[in-house]
Each structure stands twice: as C-alpha cells, then as structure tokens.
Amino acid sequence: MDLIVAGNRDDLAKARGTGSVALVPTMGALHEGHRSLIRAARVRADQVVVSIFVNPLQFGPNEDFSRYPRTFDADLDVCREEGVHVVFAPSPEDMYRPDRQVSVCAGEMGTIVEGASRPGHFDGVLTVVLKLFNLVRPEVAIFGQKDAQQLAVIRRMVADLDLAVEIVGAPTVREPDGLALSSRNRYLSARDRAVALALSRALRAGAAELTAGAIRSTARAVLDEAGPDLDLDYLALVDPATFKEVDDAYEGSAVLAVAARVGGTRLIDNVVLSLRH
Ligand code: AMP
Numbered sequence: 001m002d003l004i005v006a007g008n009r010d011d012l013a014k015a016r017g018t019g020s021v022a023l024v025p026t027m028g029a030l031h032e033g034h035r036s037l038i039r040a041a042r043v044r045a046d047q048v049v050v051s052i053f054v055n056p057l058q059f060g061p062n063e064d065f066s067r068y069p070r071t072f073d074a075d076l077d078v079c080r081e082e083g084v085h086v087v088f089a090p091s092p093e094d095m096y097r098p099d100r101q102v103s104v105c106a107g108e109m110g111t112i113v114e115g116a117s118r119p120g121h122f123d124g125v126l127t128v129v130l131k132l133f134n135l136v137r138p139e140v141a142i143f144g145q146k147d148a149q150q151l152a153v154i155r156r157m158v159a160d161l162d163l164a165v166e167i168v169g170a171p172t173v174r175e176p177d178g179l180a181l182s183s184r185n186r187y188l189s190a191r192d193r194a195v196a197l198a199l200s201r202a203l204r205a206g207a208a209e210l211t212a213g214a215i216r217s218t219a220r221a222v223l224d225e226a227g228p229d230l231d232l233d234y235l236a237l238v239d240p241a242t243f244k245e246v247d248d249a250y251e252g253s254a255v256l257a258v259a260a261r262v263g264g265t266r267l268i269d270n271v272v273l274s275l276r277h
Contacts, residue, residue: 003079004086008094009135012049015086016137019046023138023165025129028052028089029069029183030078033173037142038082040170044140050079051132052089057096057103058124069183088136095131103127106153113236113243113257114149114268122153129154133165141165146172146180148255148270149243156241172269174200180269191229192263198226199258202235203271206256212237212248212275215256223258233259233266240272251275 006012022045024037034050041048052075059065072089079087103123106115110122133141143151151169158167173181178200179193188196206219216237223232237246240255257270 001085003076003084005076006086006088006090008090012086012088012090012135017047017085020140021045021047021049021136021138023132023136023141024048024050024084025132025141025143026050026052027054027068027183028075029071029186030075031173031181031183033144033146033181035078035082036173037144037170038079038084040168041140041142042083044142044168045138047085048083049086049088049136049138050084051136052087053095053128053132055095055124055128056092057127058121060118060120063118064184069186088132095128104130104157106157109149109153109156109243113234113238114259117233117259122150125150126153126157130157130161130163133163138165140168142168142170144172145169145270145272146182147268148240148257148272152241152243178204180267182267184265184267187263187265189263192265195226195229196260196262196265196267198223198230199260199267199269202258203256203269206237207271207273210276212246212250212254215273215275219256219258223260229262231261233261246275249277251277 004015006015022041024041026034054068104126106122106126115122155167202219202222205222206215209215209218236257238255239246240253246254254275255270255272259268
C-alpha cells in the first residue's frame with residue numbers, strides 16, 4: 001500500500017481508514033528510535049499515522065526552533081520502509097489559528113526538572129499532542145521513554161482530561177556505545193560526541209547503586225569527570241509519575257534523569273531503575 005502524505009487537516013480526514021489507528025507523534029529527522037516507535041505502533045493497530053511537525057509552541061525564544069533539523073524526504077523514505085500508512089505533516093498555520101487563545105497547562109509537573117529549564121515547554125507539548133489526538137483520533141499513541149517527563153505529563157493529561165487514548169511508552173534506543181539516539185546528535189562534533197557519552201555512562205553507574213544517595217553521588221561523580229566541556233543542567237532522581245525528587249526512604253520505580261549542554265547542543269537522557277531497601 002502506498003504511503004499517504006497528508007499536508008493539512010483536510011487531507012488527513014480523507015486519509016482515515018476504517019480500522020483502529022495508532023499515532024506516533026514526531027518532529028521529524030527520523031532515526032532508529034522513531035523506527036522502534038513505529039514498529040510498536042504497527043503491532044497495536046490496523047493503521048499507523050506518523051505526525052511530523054516541528055511544534056513552535058514547545059520551543060523557548062532562545063532555543064533551536066529555526067535550526068531544528070528538517071529532513072522531510074528522508075523521513076518519508078523511513079515511513080515507507082516501516083510500513084506507515086499516513087504521514088501527517090501540517091504547516092504551523094494549519095495547526096494554529098492566528099487568533100488562538102486556549103492551550104493546555106501541564107500544571108506543577110510542567111514547571112519542575114526539565115520544565116524548570118524550559119518554561120512553557122510542556123504546555124506547548126500538551127497543546128500539540130491534544131490537538132493531534134483530536135485530529136487523528138487514534139486508539140493508541142506511542143511515545144519514547146527517552147523523553148520520560150514528556151511521557152509522564154502526557155499520561156497525566158490523559159488521566160486528568162479523560163482522554164480515550166491508550167498511551168504506550170517505548171524503550172530508549174541507543175548507539176552501541178550507549179549514546180541515546182536523538183535528532184540533535186547530528187550537531188555533535190566527534191569531540192562533543194565523546195564528551196556526551198558521559199551522560200549514559202553516568203546513568204549506568206548510578207543505576208548500579210542501590211540507595212538514592214549513592215545513585216545520585218555516583219552519577220554526579222561520572223559527570224564531573226567529563227570536565228568543563230559538559231555543562232550540566234540537572235541530574236535528578238524522581239518518581240516516574242510525578243517527576244518529584246524521591247527521598248532516601250523511597251521504594252519502587254524511579255527515573256534517573258540528566259540534561260546537559262555539550263558544544264552548543266542540549267542533550268537529555270534517563271534510565272528507569274528500581275529502589276528497594
Ligand atoms: P522527537 O521527534 O524528538 O520529538 O521524538 C518523537 C518521539 O520519539 C518521542 O516520543 C520521543 O520520546 C521518541 N524518541 C526520541 N528519541 C528516541 C530514542 N532514542 N529511543 C526511543 N524513542 C525516542
């Protein structure tokens with residue numbers, strides 16, 4: 001079956017088939033991580049819709065919206081190879097009315113950890129994701145664990161706003177040396193890339209520890225070893241559902257999350273671990 005490319009909401013409405021739909025929202029510049037989400041979508045529904053939209057609402061004024069990689073033709077090839085049925089690639093004008101007023105607020109969860117560094121980011125994410133849910137009407141939507149806080153705020157939106165869509169989280173795909181795949185990795189020089197490996201190394205080292213204190217200090221020590229070329233934004237050990245820091249008495253699943261700037265590129269990574277006493 002040929003891939004249908006819907007460049008606006010009217011074409012998307014025409015492309016809708018009769019069976020169940022799984023949605024994979026992306027900003028394009030597709031890589032193996034996105035492919036893994038598409039494969040998870042294919043086994044869960046009759047039709048897979050991939051959205052490709054660099055959402056202006058989720059970028060801050062000093063962030064990389066204008067220089068975010070756009071590789072549309074290569075993205076369509078990836079979607080064809082992976083058996084995607086529909087690519088929805090609207091323009092910002094098609095997505096957002098010039099007089100729009102209403103948006104989704106992520107609440108306190110949108111203001112902590114990643115949200116503290118990127119004010120308004122999660123409001124922008126939730127607004128576009130809710131719009132995509134309304135336009136595509138999927139039964140299921142797949143998101144990467146790579147953006148763990150995004151996954152958590154989306155799950156929270158679905159619960160708090162009673163949305164009828166199942167959210168599936170897919171594991172982070174990494175390079176053999178541990179670097180988490182990201183569309184932004186293409187900005188890294190060979191030297192930056194070597195420095196950036198400290199992120200996944202720190203997470204692995206932290207995950208080998210048993211207590212919250214040891215996890216934090218071990219991961220921190222690995223990041224410190226990377227020297228001044230790694231500009232740490234945060235290292236946080238949080239509850240996966242709320243993204244609040246866990247204390248030493250905490251038991252259960254936790255996320256060790258890190259964000260840092262290497263060269264001019266901001267990178268994030270995380271690992272899920274289990275805390276027991
Ligand atoms: P993006 O295009 O970066 O907005 O990402 C689109 C989706 O792909 C999000 O749900 C991300 O969490 C997911 N994603 C990005 N990188 C990876 C990765 N390395 N492994 C798995 N999923 C990923």
